[in-house]
Amino acid sequence: MALNASRQIHIEDQDVQDQTENSSQGSITEASQKITGRPRSEKSRNSIIDATNKMLLHMSVREVSIEAVAKKAGVGKTTIYRWWPNKVGLILDAVSGPMSVLPAPVEGVDAKDSFVKQMERFLRMCRGRGGKIVAELYAEAQGDPTLQALFFEKFMLHHEEILASIIQTGKDRGDFRKDLDTALTVDMIYGSIFYHLMSSPEPLDQNFANSLIMESLRILK
């Protein structure tokens, strides 16, 4: 599992507000946060997010520009920069809605079943345009450690945790091999998906998805 100390640096230091529950305004992190001034316009936020998502449908992350988003959303550039640190930060937010990225843990009859369910959920998310966007986003986040961390936090952390927990449970129950390195196995599974996504201009095919699940099960047992 790629999660390590260096990546857990304080994401909240960003001036991206806490949006863990996918709510637009974020939790009342500090209850005593005296609010003054004109409140943030929910309309603006929505049109920005919408414009971003619409643009991502027919152009790459690289090609999307803050300027174009602002224009399309009928919004001042300043308004975008007020709430997001940069393009990647914005797209991260924009796509985390439609891709419902922080799901509840899956429920399966046994570890093996849970594992397959979780894999299928993640792979479904990565099919088609969605997978390409995530991969491009991942790539775009390189070079800025803060964005790297933000991407991981928003897109991978929860998935990794769920998968790790499933594998651990399987090991405990005797469904999976006891000598398995849980963290590394998680890395190998998600790693192979991104490696595939990033190595080809084609979207993820069903074929790969099936092979991956089957091979993984063989490895785990």
Place this chain on the structure above:
Amino acid sequence: MALNASRQIHIEDQDVQDQTENSSQGSITEASQKITGRPRSEKSRNSIIDATNKMLLHMSVREVSIEAVAKKAGVGKTTIYRWWPNKVGLILDAVSGPMSVLPAPVEGVDAKDSFVKQMERFLRMCRGRGGKIVAELYAEAQGDPTLQALFFEKFMLHHEEILASIIQTGKDRGDFRKDLDTALTVDMIYGSIFYHLMSSPEPLDQNFANSLIMESLRILK
């Protein structure tokens, strides 16, 4: 193995001359190519490559610019664009020298030994600044299929082939599991390395390298 048809598109379509043998002049693509005019300046080529490598030591791939390389190398921008298609193409060339990227197949006493040797060689290459640069390059190549293919061709193809061949041999000889999906296993191994490199600002640690080799062997068996 992420190699698939769509990625094998004609790399030579690029106006990058053939440099597969790592020679600077390569060419002679067409033996009957009447050559006249001033020959390419070896001095310029070297200073460009040197400048690029020096810049990569203390800045990210993203931060390097053709303009800065030209200035530092004391060379016209035109000269760079004449020989390389763009920044990624240039850096690809620049780092493939120091990283001796197209090695001969490893020789081991048995499949297991060969596998470990090959893994160690690749992981050594990915240690320190080198690994980060490769990962950044990989990321930077996203969005342009041609560059994606070029990166794969230059950096991964041969490594994948070697590893695949080792695994196949191991399967044939009975050293490794017969039901192993060779291509997928290769993907999982290299995928986990890139996933690790790209998920953390830290360079690859020895710890991860050791774990990966050990876990891989367990999987292969």
Place this chain on the structure above:
Amino acid sequence: MALNASRQIHIEDQDVQDQTENSSQGSITEASQKITGRPRSEKSRNSIIDATNKMLLHMSVREVSIEAVAKKAGVGKTTIYRWWPNKVGLILDAVSGPMSVLPAPVEGVDAKDSFVKQMERFLRMCRGRGGKIVAELYAEAQGDPTLQALFFEKFMLHHEEILASIIQTGKDRGDFRKDLDTALTVDMIYGSIFYHLMSSPEPLDQNFANSLIMESLRILK
């Protein structure tokens, strides 16, 4: 004298409250104006004016911004815009206090004496930072006829009237030349002062002031 019809357009059309008596509250334009709601905060007004004047001490009119004034004064931008039309309007008000711009006519033993007294008063005002500010304000008011008129009204009108009246009296009494074009003479005198102020980054020097008075007297004779 530059005063002409086009410049006398209704200054009161501005939503700057009447401040001709230099009182801060002025108003009571209509005695029977039923006043309700929170009264204007004198404290705010003062801190705005103070902040403006303090900023003008170490930066040019151009560099002062409403935003910065609001921040420095601890006041909402709205409050400034409610009472002044824009930056020039504000600074006009701010500096007309310290520069006591609407003085009583001077009293001299004869026309010549009055003239010298009036000139000295005006030139003293233009010495040092003050003169530069007035010139910058004058410059800043260009392009917006309303501001041009406002500047003239606040800064020049009364001075022009006084000087014109002195010259006229001198002509009537035979102290000055009868064929003098009063208006033009006033223009030439004030014009030369502004020309000087605007042509050099240096403040007005005593030397120029003395020469101007002497030369003017020679012309009037």
Place this chain on the structure above:
Amino acid sequence: MALNASRQIHIEDQDVQDQTENSSQGSITEASQKITGRPRSEKSRNSIIDATNKMLLHMSVREVSIEAVAKKAGVGKTTIYRWWPNKVGLILDAVSGPMSVLPAPVEGVDAKDSFVKQMERFLRMCRGRGGKIVAELYAEAQGDPTLQALFFEKFMLHHEEILASIIQTGKDRGDFRKDLDTALTVDMIYGSIFYHLMSSPEPLDQNFANSLIMESLRILK
């Protein structure tokens, strides 16, 4: 005359090339100036100057923006910033062509005649849109000493010199008063013109021009 030491700071330090002879490329200030690289595009320069002048016909100096000029001229913003330090520098160049600002000294039968001819020439230049532009430019140059100096250098210096020389000659020959302060007289004349231009939204009228010449002659005699 407002010319003083502080204003003579090295205008050539600007990266505005020498254009004293109104030629586009400037004199070969340093004959040994090794020229390399692509030469400046005369076509671009012309379209920039043209676009600027066209825009000034129907909008104020304040309203003209580098961005709009670039667009209208079909030119990159960079190209403008490469050759002119800012908007005022550009407009200064643009209007100094059409206004033929650095004329040969006038030739008159006597000092008085020369004086009238020179005044008429300057006043003709200031009539209509031209005068307003010069005044706005003068105003816009306030706040940046370098621009102040540049404006003076480009627009006033030569005119001041010519007028001063005429007056001096007149004094020498006994046509004008011997006790006249030449520099101050020049200031008063040009000052009154700018004062007039800047105090009213109207262009300079013939009436004022006539009065000024007549009154000036009275003063000089």
Place this chain on the structure above:
DNA sequence: CTTTAACCGAGACGGTACGTCGTGTCTTAAC
């Protein structure tokens, strides 16, 4: 020894996007 043709350095060109600043307007809750 000249021609020819591709090379080279320098750097200007048209563009695109950046991230920042200031404008004048607006929308809250608090007073």
Place this chain on the structure above:
DNA sequence: GTTAAGACACGACGTACCGTCTCGGTTAAAG
């Protein structure tokens, strides 16, 4: 109804690189 706070749409700023182009000037093989 005013106030402080501050979000908003807008427009311009000046900068950084992109990849292309156009110069004058090499450099060597071919004629």
